[in-house]
Amino acid sequence: MKVFKIFFDLEKESNWLEKMGQDGYILRRKGTSYYFDESDEVVSNGVDYRTFKSRNDYEDYLSMFKDTGWDHVHGSKSSGKQYFSKQGRDTVYSDQDSLFQMVKRHAMYWMMISIVLAIAFRGHIATGFVPIKSLFFTPGLWELEGLRFMRSFLFELPFVLIRILNIYGFFIFSGLYLLRVLVLLSKYTKKKKYGEEI
Amino acid sequence: MGKSKLPLTETVYYILLSLIEPGHGYKIMQDIERLSQGQVRMAAGTMYGAIENLLKQKYICLVTSDDSRRKVYRITTEGMDILKQQMKRYQHMVSITEEILEG
Numbered sequence: 537m538k539v540f541k542i543f544f545d546l547e548k549e550s551n552w553l554e555k556m557g558q559d560g561y562i563l564r565r566k567g568t569s570y571y572f573d574e575s576d577e578v579v580s581n582g583v584d585y586r587t588f589k590s591r592n593d594y595e596d597y598l599s600m601f602k603d604t605g606w607d608h609v610h611g612s613k614s615s616g617k618q619y620f621s622k623q624g625r626d627t628v629y630s631d632q633d634s635l636f637q638m639v640k641r642h643a644m645y646w647m648m649i650s651i652v653l654a655i656a657f658r659g660h661i662a663t664g665f666v667p668i669k670s671l672f673f674t675p676g677l678w679e680l681e682g683l684r685f686m687r688s689f690l691f692e693l694p695f696v697l698i699r700i701l702n703i704y705g706f707f708i709f710s711g712l713y714l715l716r717v718l719v720l721l722s723k724y725t726k727k728k729k730y731g732e733e734i
Numbered sequence: 735m736g737k738s739k740l741p742l743t744e745t746v747y748y749i750l751l752s753l754i755e756p757g758h759g760y761k762i763m764q765d766i767e768r769l770s771q772g773q774v775r776m777a778a779g780t781m782y783g784a785i786e787n788l789l790k791q792k793y794i795c796l797v798t799s800d801d802s803r804r805k806v807y808r809i810t811t812e813g814m815d816i817l818k819q820q821m822k823r824y825q826h827m828v829s830i831t832e833e834i835l836e837g
Binding site for chain 1: 758759760778779781783784802805
């Protein structure tokens with residue numbers, strides 16, 4: 537069974553894979569889509585986010601999963617995301633704390649890229665980004681009036697939105713992701729303060 | 735672990751206990767299952783992270799292993815220290831509890 541799904545949120549992806557496992561679908565391959573086999577038995581899927589400095593570290597990591605029965609479905613030493621599946625019920629993380637550490641690692645990676653891009657785009661940012669008006673390429677658009685203006689404006693609007701997404705999409709996305717991690721962080725530290733078993 | 739190194743979490747305690755005898759990741763997981771009588775369970779991802787932390791804190795260290803794929807660890811003297819400190823704390827807690835309950 538092939539499922540095409542895009543996840544920006546690692547926690548949501550992890551939960552979805554887990555649910556698929558509970559429903560009897562075992563992950564066999566991951567490309568742009570997820571490929572599952574159906575099973576009558578109980579199966580588990582999981583995703584981890586981790587990068588490694590040396591091949592040695594990576595082999596050690598993989599062997600820990602292999603020894604506990606996991607199949608390494610997709611991932612490499614520096615790909616970050618590591619996908620696993622196995623027969624029986626199991627999870628990649630057994631407590632909230634280490635799961636959260638993983639989400640944090642993932643967020644840090646996106647934040648680093650955002651910073652690099654921000655530095656690369658610092659000219660844009662300094663001039664207050666590209667003025668939205670200039671993203672409309674229709675000649676003479678802003679000289680039009682009334683209904684004619686509205687028609688031309690609305691016609692080009694979707695294209696302008698795509699252009700905005702292309703240029704600033706990464707910032708928007710990373711910003712949203714970081715926001716979510718901060719929300720998780722505050723939820724998590726609140727739990728810790730009130731002594732909830734983590 | 736912050737300013738105060740104690741208390742150790744149960745999982746850390748069991749990892750240190752397990753590594754009094756050198757071993758690799760899977761061996762630690764099996765030991766934890768056995769020693770805690772199934773009370774404490776560590777998943778592979780959590781295990782790897784915990785080992786990394788303990789290496790950083792120098793409570794465990796690497797030993798040379800024959801297995802090129804699997805790293806072998808053992809407890810350090812600092813690790814032994816903190817383990818014994820935690821044990822004393824548990825012993826104290828148990829004895830005062832018994833006192834109060836029987837008093």
